[in-house]
Amino acid sequence: MKVSELGEFGLIDLLAKMANASQDNQIAPWQQLLIGIGDDAAAWQGDASIQLATVDSFIQDVHFPSGIAPWNELGWKALAVNLSDIAAMGGLPRYALVSLALPDNTEVDDVTALYTGMIELAQQYGVAIIGGDISSAPLVAITITILGNTKSQDKHILTRSAAKPGEQVAVTGELGAAAAGLEMLTKKLQFDPQATACFKGAFLHPYPRIAEGQLLVEQGVKTAIDLSDGLISDLKQICKASQVSAQVKIDRVPIEPMVKAEFGEKSLELALSGGEDYELLFTGRAEVIDRVKKAAFYPITVIGEIIAGKEGGVTLIDSQGNPTDQGKAGWEHFTIR
């Protein structure tokens, strides 16, 4: 079987089983391991706090089309998507290792611009770039590892596997602008300056929701994921890991107003399946979500609820309360669409 037939998530499941089985027979040192393969980051118990580690590759023509993003924005975004995984665990990012693959004819100025963008974001979030490697390759690939930790007083982290039936499903911020930005840049769509800046910023210059992740932990949220593949796809990941199902009321989904204005009916699809918004999707009992709303300086919107059902399905509900299939699945590597 080809990996394109199995799909990204099937392949991850298979390899995770192999890795986990090989470790079941062993004892130390990963008795301290709290979360292995399958969440936004791995986690283990350190002496003073929980330690976190995550890695993500950012590959030319796969994660970003050639030529649509300036190099400094590539650097910013490659780091941002990794910091977002730490945000989704409720942790603080601390160190970054950067593995760069570059064609021989890459301009040195482009590489320093890449680093300038990465460093700009790193400084804002208190992250130090402490190592990495550089290889020649036929295409640009940026693989970043982030090491982080929880605050020492935090007794828990945000996982994908703690959602329970009856909990509300909520999301930070507004959705769809990153996917609108990708459409705009690849299809060379024209909008007014304000919309152009909004879509471009959302796609190229996302801000990882570190403070929001911290707030979720403080207010007692247990379950979260960051929105990278798309709301439906990422919610399915929570459902699968938690062995529950979910309903989303599509008229509650907070679509970025400029996306709604410019994309009309298509805006729902961009918000549900576009991906790359890097907001946090989380679940919790109503009183927990209310506490989050009161404490947050940032929009928090309840969009649905967790229901029983081990099959991990996500049902979309229209304004009349009926199931609907508006919006399609999110991004999965290898799958043909």
Add this chain to the structure above:
Amino acid sequence: MKVSELGEFGLIDLLAKMANASQDNQIAPWQQLLIGIGDDAAAWQGDASIQLATVDSFIQDVHFPSGIAPWNELGWKALAVNLSDIAAMGGLPRYALVSLALPDNTEVDDVTALYTGMIELAQQYGVAIIGGDISSAPLVAITITILGNTKSQDKHILTRSAAKPGEQVAVTGELGAAAAGLEMLTKKLQFDPQATACFKGAFLHPYPRIAEGQLLVEQGVKTAIDLSDGLISDLKQICKASQVSAQVKIDRVPIEPMVKAEFGEKSLELALSGGEDYELLFTGRAEVIDRVKKAAFYPITVIGEIIAGKEGGVTLIDSQGNPTDQGKAGWEHFTIR
């Protein structure tokens, strides 16, 4: 300027300066950082021991020619070269994060074979694979991050920057067999079964010298690097980081006897510049090296000495005591040769 004109090491210097300058203005949390960009691994002070992190990419047609290695050996080697960096710091590897880029038409069986090889090595060295990511890409790239630590009683690590004039330069094991293996596999050279197995094993199935790195720390060695790019190139890295120079007596270099037998005069070049032996190159005062020799269950050979000279040059000395230019520079990405 193109990166091919600046070269890998020039580019690393440039980016390290940018990253370090950006961190000079900041205070916490990397006050605890001990080693940043430029050594085999990054290191910082943890609560009970020194923490280590390293990343290396292993890219099709760059680090390994397509089709000459079975997938399980690719997995073994990709992990081994990373564990070797932890060995070169005198640390114990603990966790691995694996970022895989794979073409859509990759066979799932090949990917599981890759993981089988990786897990086989991980189990032997007590390493748990705790995370990673998978992307589709036009070629195979395996980027592995290793997290490790020192034993809690170890008060120091092995760096590249502690070599001092008057110290001996020594190496573990015997050299040249990995480069012989690459020559054999790419040029389809024929040897007797014993030599074939030796060369193939050295190239595809290296054993990271974790125990040897531990022994070096215990016996008071302060300076080491692992042999990845080639003895001369890697010794230059020590010299540059330590602001010293070095002399190597070429008739002392421990060439693997089967390489000598099969490759004759060329064997010296394979041992000095072939690279990928993943033995440890280290320096220390004569009494320290003597202690290492006594304590080791593995060949330790003194091959030269550290001399004054901030330019970081490595001079080869022939059996008559004269400088020679036998053997060429080691591997550097982007440079045209």
